[in-house]
Amino acid sequence: MATATPSSLTVPHAASSLHHHNQQDLKFALSLPKPRCPIFSVYPLVLNRRRERNYVKWVDGTLQNDAKFRVVVAALAAEAEVDEGLVEEGEEESGGGGVAVAAPPKPKKGKAALPLKRDRRRSKRFLEIQKLRENKKDYDLKTAISLLKQMASTKFVETVEAHFRLNIDPKYNDQQLRATVNLPKGTGQTVKVAVLAQGEKLDEAKNAGADLVGGQDLIEQIKGGFMDFDKLIASPDMMPKVASLGKILGPRGLMPNPKAGTVTTNIPQAIAEFKKGKVEYRADKTGIVHLPFGKANFSEEDLLENLLAAVKSVEANKPSGAKGVYWKSAHVCSSMGPSIRLNIRETLDYKLPSNA
Secondary structure, eight states: OOOOOHHHHHHHHHHHHHTTSOHHHHHHHHTSOOOSSOOOOOSSOEEOOTTSSOOEEEETTEEESTTTSOOOOOOHHHHHHHHHHHHHHHHHHHTTTOOOOOOOOOOOOGGGGOSSTGGGGSOHHHHHHGGGSOTTOOBOHHHHHHHHHHHOOSSSOOEEEEEEEESOOTTSGGGOOEEEEEOTTOOSSOOOEEEEOOTHHHHHHHHTTOSEEESHHHHHHHHTTOOOOSEEEEOGGGHHHHGGGHHHHGGGTOSOOGGGTOBOSOHHHHHHHHHHTEEEEEBOTTSEEEEEEEETTSOHHHHHHHHHHHHHHHHHTOOTTOOSOSEEEEEEEETTSOOEEBOHHHHHHOOOOTTO
């Protein structure tokens, strides 16, 4: 049962005491102005202002020294109603003397019952193939590639990717990583190459198999929104004109750059390399390299060879400012599947069989 406050117990008692008081004193008490704040005390009720010399006492319902100080009697009926409401509320909560017990929550079903919040947004297919691998377990290369092919179960041919977390901070110039790697078995994609050149370089590019060749006219098309190509190669003498395309090509990763091999005098060789499977990679702002190294329909041997080429390239292009342990973690996955963690030491020391 709820316990009433001192004020709710005192005022009704004061009301019963006033019942026997003479009508003249009661009318005088009720006619006094309302105070700024209510004053309450336990019975016998004593109202006292410590800072004033004069004070007023209620003793057994008798008003004393009423001419020296003003006494306010609160709305007794309202207080009595509050007191009754508290009693009724306490009886409802106790349920006639018993203890109220909260109803148990309903058990969650389906995806809502999964412990990890990220899994609740996954598809049923993803949750099923996720059971094929153990979380936080380091796999050797052959086992990881085999699991990866099993997990690529969508209706289209998925791209397989490698993700390397490195101990670098790219905000420093000596810890930035940007390079290219030639995948021996290709990427499995058709690469559309455009070339910006002039003079004899135009004819060389056409003969080398470039899909698009042009000079100032191609620059104007790109400014107008034409982006129907995957790689843009430029000769060094065209770079002053290409500089005006920086805001358009930069965010898309298509701006020609000597480090990426897209600014060169040997245009036929550059076209052949990108057609065969040359891939550009760079570390993002968190120091992670994301690199595609084939398709899910490649054989395990081809994927293994491409992955080792990517690992060796990242190791060979280690930034000069990288200190301590260079490799933090390495994962492989298909574009629509869960990641598989690799054993870094075994990956770095792995050597292909002689017949590969």
